[in-house]
Amino acid sequence: MSELTISRRGLLAGSALLLASTALPTIGFAQTPKKGGRLVLAADSKPRNLNPAIVASNGVFFISSKIVETLAEASFDGKDGLEPRLALSWEGAADGLSVTFKLRDGVKWHDGKPFTSADVAFSALQIWKPLQNLGRTVFKDLEAVDTPDELTAVFKFAKPTPFQLIRNALPALSSVVPKHIYENGKIEDNPANNAPVGTGPFKFAEYKAGQYYRLTRNDAYWGKDEPYLDEIVYQVLPDRTSAAAALEAEEIQLAAFSAVPLADLDRISKVPGLKVITKGYEGLTYQLVVEINHRRKELADLKVRQAIAHAIDKDFVVKTIFLGYAATATGPVPKNDPQFYTADVPTYPFDVAKANALLDEAGYKRADDGKRFALKLLPAPYFNETKQFGDYLRQALAAIGIDAEIVNNDSAAHIKAVYTDHAFDLAVGPPVFRGDPAISTTILVQSGIPDGVPFSNQGGYKNAELDALIVKASETLDTAARTELYKEFQKKIAADLPLINVAEWSFISVARDTVGNIANNPRWAVSNWADTYLAG
Amino acid sequence: MTRALILLRRRLVGSVFVLLIVVIGSFLLLEAAPGDAVDAYIVSTGGDAGMIELLRHRWGLDQSEFTRLANYLWALMHLDLGQSVTFSRPIREIILERLPTTLILMGSATALSFGLGSALGIYAGARPGSFRDRSLSIGSLALYAVPGFWLGLVLIVVFAVDLRWLPIGGIETIASGKTGFSRAADIATHLVLPVSALGFIYLALYLRMMRAGMAEAWRQDFVLATRARGLSRRRIVLAHVARNALLPLVTMLGLQSAQMLGGSVVIESVFAVPGLGRLAQEAVAGRDTPLLLGIILVSAVLVVVINLLVDLAYAVLDPRVGAGEASA
Numbered sequence: 001m002s003e004l005t006i007s008r009r010g011l012l013a014g015s016a017l018l019l020a021s022t023a024l025p026t027i028g029f030a031q032t033p034k035k036g037g038r039l040v041l042a043a044d045s046k047p048r049n050l051n052p053a054i055v056a057s058n059g060v061f062f063i064s065s066k067i068v069e070t071l072a073e074a075s076f077d078g079k080d081g082l083e084p085r086l087a088l089s090w091e092g093a094a095d096g097l098s099v100t101f102k103l104r105d106g107v108k109w110h111d112g113k114p115f116t117s118a119d120v121a122f123s124a125l126q127i128w129k130p131l132q133n134l135g136r137t138v139f140k141d142l143e144a145v146d147t148p149d150e151l152t153a154v155f156k157f158a159k160p161t162p163f164q165l166i167r168n169a170l171p172a173l174s175s176v177v178p179k180h181i182y183e184n185g186k187i188e189d190n191p192a193n194n195a196p197v198g199t200g201p202f203k204f205a206e207y208k209a210g211q212y213y214r215l216t217r218n219d220a221y222w223g224k225d226e227p228y229l230d231e232i233v234y235q236v237l238p239d240r241t242s243a244a245a246a247l248e249a250e251e252i253q254l255a256a257f258s259a260v261p262l263a264d265l266d267r268i269s270k271v272p273g274l275k276v277i278t279k280g281y282e283g284l285t286y287q288l289v290v291e292i293n294h295r296r297k298e299l300a301d302l303k304v305r306q307a308i309a310h311a312i313d314k315d316f317v318v319k320t321i322f323l324g325y326a327a328t329a330t331g332p333v334p335k336n337d338p339q340f341y342t343a344d345v346p347t348y349p350f351d352v353a354k355a356n357a358l359l360d361e362a363g364y365k366r367a368d369d370g371k372r373f374a375l376k377l378l379p380a381p382y383f384n385e386t387k388q389f390g391d392y393l394r395q396a397l398a399a400i401g402i403d404a405e406i407v408n409n410d411s412a413a414h415i416k417a418v419y420t421d422h423a424f425d426l427a428v429g430p431p432v433f434r435g436d437p438a439i440s441t442t443i444l445v446q447s448g449i450p451d452g453v454p455f456s457n458q459g460g461y462k463n464a465e466l467d468a469l470i471v472k473a474s475e476t477l478d479t480a481a482r483t484e485l486y487k488e489f490q491k492k493i494a495a496d497l498p499l500i501n502v503a504e505w506s507f508i509s510v511a512r513d514t515v516g517n518i519a520n521n522p523r524w525a526v527s528n529w530a531d532t533y534l535a536g
Numbered sequence: 537m538t539r540a541l542i543l544l545r546r547r548l549v550g551s552v553f554v555l556l557i558v559v560i561g562s563f564l565l566l567e568a569a570p571g572d573a574v575d576a577y578i579v580s581t582g583g584d585a586g587m588i589e590l591l592r593h594r595w596g597l598d599q600s601e602f603t604r605l606a607n608y609l610w611a612l613m614h615l616d617l618g619q620s621v622t623f624s625r626p627i628r629e630i631i632l633e634r635l636p637t638t639l640i641l642m643g644s645a646t647a648l649s650f651g652l653g654s655a656l657g658i659y660a661g662a663r664p665g666s667f668r669d670r671s672l673s674i675g676s677l678a679l680y681a682v683p684g685f686w687l688g689l690v691l692i693v694v695f696a697v698d699l700r701w702l703p704i705g706g707i708e709t710i711a712s713g714k715t716g717f718s719r720a721a722d723i724a725t726h727l728v729l730p731v732s733a734l735g736f737i738y739l740a741l742y743l744r745m746m747r748a749g750m751a752e753a754w755r756q757d758f759v760l761a762t763r764a765r766g767l768s769r770r771r772i773v774l775a776h777v778a779r780n781a782l783l784p785l786v787t788m789l790g791l792q793s794a795q796m797l798g799g800s801v802v803i804e805s806v807f808a809v810p811g812l813g814r815l816a817q818e819a820v821a822g823r824d825t826p827l828l829l830g831i832i833l834v835s836a837v838l839v840v841v842i843n844l845l846v847d848l849a850y851a852v853l854d855p856r857v858g859a860g861e862a863s864a
Contacts, residue, residue: 040710048577048622057581133583188594194624209633210810212710233710238814239805241689246704249697382579411579412571412823420575440582450585454578 033228033516037534041254042243043213043234050204051193052175053127056134058284061172061526062257063234066215067110068177068198071101071120072170074283074435074522080167081338081435081522086115086176086199092163096477099166103151107222109178110203120153121145122179127187134439138169164479168339168436171283171523201227201530210236221530228533244268244510253512253534256525260510261384262323273512278325280519281506283435284526285334288317288326288389289444290500291418291427295460298373299425303362305497308426309348310355311400312393317503321388326505331490332441334433334504342487345494355400364401372401375425379406380414386428389502393428420452422460431455433504437486442470445498461498543847551840558836559612559829563605566825572597573621573823595621608826617830622822627830630815635834637707638811640723641730641804642796646789648735650742654785657746661781662773664751673744680740684799688733688806695729702728705808730807734799738792742785749781756780783854790846794839 043062049055052064072090075083087101107115128135129142141161146154155166176199181192195204201223202215213234217227235252237243243259246252248271260268269276290308294300314328330347333340364372377397379390387408394404404426409417417423432455434440443449447462469492473485493499507525511518516533518524574591583591592598599607611618617627656676660669679687696704703709708722753759754777762772801813812831819828 048624055581059580131587133578133581133587136584136587189624206711208810209630210814211706211708211808214711231711235706235710235808236810237705237808239685239808242692242705242806242808245689245692245697249700249704251696251704409570410821412573412576412821413569414571415575415579416571421570452588453583453585455582 033531033533034535035225035228035533036230037228038231038233039229039254039515039532039534040233040235040252041256042237042246042252042259044236044238044240044257044259049193050196051177051190052196053123053177054131054133054188054193056132056172056175058257058526061523063213063215064175064196064198065200065526066202066232066529067196067200067204068175069200069528070171071174071176072167073527074171076282076521082167082170083521085528086120087170090167090170092166094477096160096162097157099155099157099161099163101153101155103153104222105151107199108220109180109199110197110218111178111181112220113178113180114150115176115178115199116150117145117147117153118150119179120176121147122183123174123176124153124155126182127177128173131187132173134169134434135173137443138165138173138439160475160477162438162474162477162479162482164339164482165436165438165474168434169439172434172439200528202229202232202528205231212236223530226530228531229529232529247271247274247510247512250512253515254509254518255511256507256509258507260508262325262508265323265325265508265510268510273514275511275513277509277511277519278506280509280521280524282336283522285336285433285504285506286383286430287329287332287334287433287501288386288503288505289429289431290393290502291424291429291459292461292497292499293422293425293427293459294462294498295422296375296425298362298364298375301362302496303358304364305500306348307355307358307362307400308397308402309497309500310351310358311396312348312500312502313350313396314502315350317389317392321385321392322503322505325508326503329501329504331494331501332433332444332499333437333486333490336504337433337435339435340437340483340486340490342490344487345491347494348500352399359400359402366401370401371403374403374405376423377404377406377426377428378409378414378418378424379428380418380430381409381411383430385505386430390428393426415454419454419456419458422451422458429455437489438474442473442489445493446470457498459498463492463496463498466492466496466498543851544844547840547844547847551837551844554840555833555836559609559833560605562829562832563608563825566820566823566828567601569820569823571823573825576821576823577622604825608829612833617833618826620819620824620827620830622818622824622827627827630827631812631830631834634810634812634815637809638797638800638804638813641727641734641800641809641811642793644727644731645734645738645800646793646796648731649738649792650785650789652735653739653742654746654782656739657743657781658750658773658778660743661747661750661777664747664754669747673747676740676743679736680738682737684733684737685802685806687737688730688803691729691733692806702726705806707809730803730809733806734796734803737799738796741788741792745785745788746778746781749784750777753777753780783850786846786849786853790843793842794835797835797838 050064052060052068069085071085071087072082073085074081086104088104089102091100103117109115124145129139141157141159142155143158144156178197181197182190201218201221203218205214205216207213215232217230221227237246240261243255244264247255265276268274292299298304318326318328327335330343331345335341359372366372377390377394380386390406394406397404418427431444443456445457445461447467449456469489473482476482476485514534514536516535517531521527573595574588574597620627620630623630656672660672663669692704695702703726707726714722762776800811801817804811804814816831
């Protein structure tokens with residue numbers, strides 16, 4: 001392969017390749033990043049909106065996090081797992097009623113105007129709180145943002161709000177957009193939603209429908225010597241098999257967010273010049289969960305839910321469906337979470353005999369045809385793995401005499417069937433853990449959520465004790481006490497099984513080995529890439 | 537020429553009704569699909585009840601089906617295709633951006649399959665039953681049996697990944713700054729693989745039709761007559777046998793244009809070509825009813841126009857066509 005490259009691209013390219021390959025062993029050490037170059041990577045379809053302040057989702061961040069920055073970013077070794085971006089420091093008041101941010105000096109928007117605390121106040125009050133998908137929950141009690149000077153923003157809450165929650169929410173929920181661009185007209189219709197203006201290391205350059213997004217270097221970026229790249233190009237490759245081919249053909253240098261299917265990884269890891277990277281997504285953990293409709297009489301019985309939990313071979317799921325690129329789960333907080341996870345919960349080892357015994361005990365004896373009862377199983381279609389797990393679960397249930405009929409839908413139909421119509425008995429869902437259980441995890445089991453809210457408890461589960469615990473944790477200001485309550489939360493869920501957590505996984509990147517500083521923070525794919533560079 | 541005009545007038549009147557039925561039918565079908573644009577949207581964002589209500593209101597989804605259909609038809613009468621909810625842009629703009637790509641792709645693929653198919657068909661049909669006839673028939677059938685996406689992937693692996701002669705996908709080199717001729721050449725290079733993948737599949741149809749028509753024509757009396765008149769074999773094959781077999785192919789060309797639009801959905805995805813097919817796929821997944829209706833409408837117009845052209849060509853090729861209507 002490399003011989004072919006040399007003959008095709010001429011001696012110059014060939015010697016560059018040689019240089020890159022001899023430089024390889026040193027890449028692990030502190031290699032001086034090289035300046036310049038265009039990084040081309042695979043993207044799937046277009047996100048509808050590129051404003052991360054309105055839509056806090058990975059699809060939007062993937063592109064916009066390079067343009068629009070947050071107050072802080074996740075970090076492997078920073079204090080509380082954070083490192084400063086637009087904010088230099090953050091301090092919570094003891095009464096939980098205010099948080100003070102000291103902002104970075106000398107930061108400019110891409111149009112040259114200075115970044116100030118007014119922008120932060122505007123973004124928080126006008127966008128995060130009323131409009132943002134996640135902010136509407138986390139910042140619901142935000143009352144005012146005081147700006148005593150241009151570099152200080154003080155968030156005032158109407159009710160005591162745990163500082164730990166605000167801190168954990170910073171990497172995903174605190175994208176700051178320019179007030180002077182958004183203050184006139186309707187925020188949702190602002191043209192900057194499709195051509196964002198930010199403070200980030202890259203500027204939005206152009207979008208060609210269905211073809212690519214191009215970002216160019218922000219020469220006035222606040223980071224010293226950063227960014228290293230001249231350009232980032234997101235090439236739209238809707239077909240997942242073509243991402244792998246494009247990497248091999250050297251048309252792209254990076255495929256993040258598992259654009260290369262798991263089944264191809266083994267082969268592609270053997271291609272010279274390509275590397276498979278599993279790091280850099282620790283902060284974006286997806287959970288493979290069996291959602292349960294507790295309105296079904298059989299499923300309202302704890303013994304039946306325990307039987308289902310015992311019938312699932314989690315190790316098999318991790319090895320066969322995820323090909324090892326996942327971990328088994330014990331409860332609603334993933335094992336890789338540094339703050340909240342506890343292993344001290346009831347577990348359900350794979351045991352078909354025990355599962356059968358539990359079902360007999362519950363009074364659901366096998367009929368003459370060997371079946372106890374039938375139910376409808378709806379695997380979410382968003383990932384290959386959720387669909388495959390649906391097939392596996394059907395077999396696992398058959399082994400304990402439960403006859404599951406699989407109902408396949410596309411995304412929109414699945415969302416409606418499960419979360420609005422409740423037309424399911426079991427569903428397979430991939431909720432995301434976002435660094436704090438209060439952001440998007442507690443609503444998976446909390447009662448009283450209106451119909452139609454996606455990724456929430458729509459299974460009719462109601463547990464007053466658990467609800468009380470969730471409310472208490474949301475009001476507990478002391479970090480240690482709050483963490484302890486969420487450990488209790490995990491125990492209660494594992495014991496009562498409102499849903500069954502099976503596995504946890506995240507994404508995989510495949511890159512040319514010339515791409516440097518990959519995966520150096522837990523949300524790398526959705527971070528600003530100021531220090532990413534191309535060697536050789 | 538009057539024959540053609542009458543044909544044109546008749547067709548245009550009929551077309552309006554066809555298009556109306558297509559629009560209403562598609563609207564109802566899409567309404568019957570579970571989930572709406574908001575359901576499709578919140579898959580990637582999540583959100584609470586208030587946000588969902590807000591979105592439904594902003595996108596007009598809180599109105600009844602009847603009101604929305606009536607509004608759509610009313611706007612359509614003013615030649616307004618409406619606003620896409622997934623792209624938040626005027627639909628006319630989005631479609632016009634994608635239409636040329638699809639037309640180039642479809643046009644080239646049709647030309648390839650029709651041109652090469654009928655040429656090979658003539659070659660095979662010149663001696664029905666011969667070795668070259670049989671091997672061509674089997675070869676083309678094998679191609680026809682291959683799924684389009686798979687053929688596309690094989691072409692990618694061979695010509696883009698292994699040999700690296702051609703680009704892997706897209707319609708032109710990203711931000712190359714090329715203009716004029718060099719840009720056209722760049723686009724042509726990018727089109728080679730998708731056009732081949734799309735064209736080769738339909739090639740078999742034309743080949744087999746041409747060949748079958750010729751095999752039948754050989755048995756007819758007028759061929760015997762031409763032989764008796766002592767015409768050269770070459771002239772008999774091209775001017776008499778092949779010309780008579782050509783008419784059904786032209787009909788097929790019209791019918792295939794609709795098929796080709798459908799087939800291009802897959803090919804556009806595999807080769808990352810930003811055309812109408814992929815747009816339609818995104819519109820369905822996003823439950824973007826007005827956008828999908830717009831695409832269907834444009835495609836329907838396209839098919840109607842192509843068929844009209846085919847009919848006109850038919851009238852030119854075969855003096856018998858439309859003769860009755862003209863005299864009536």
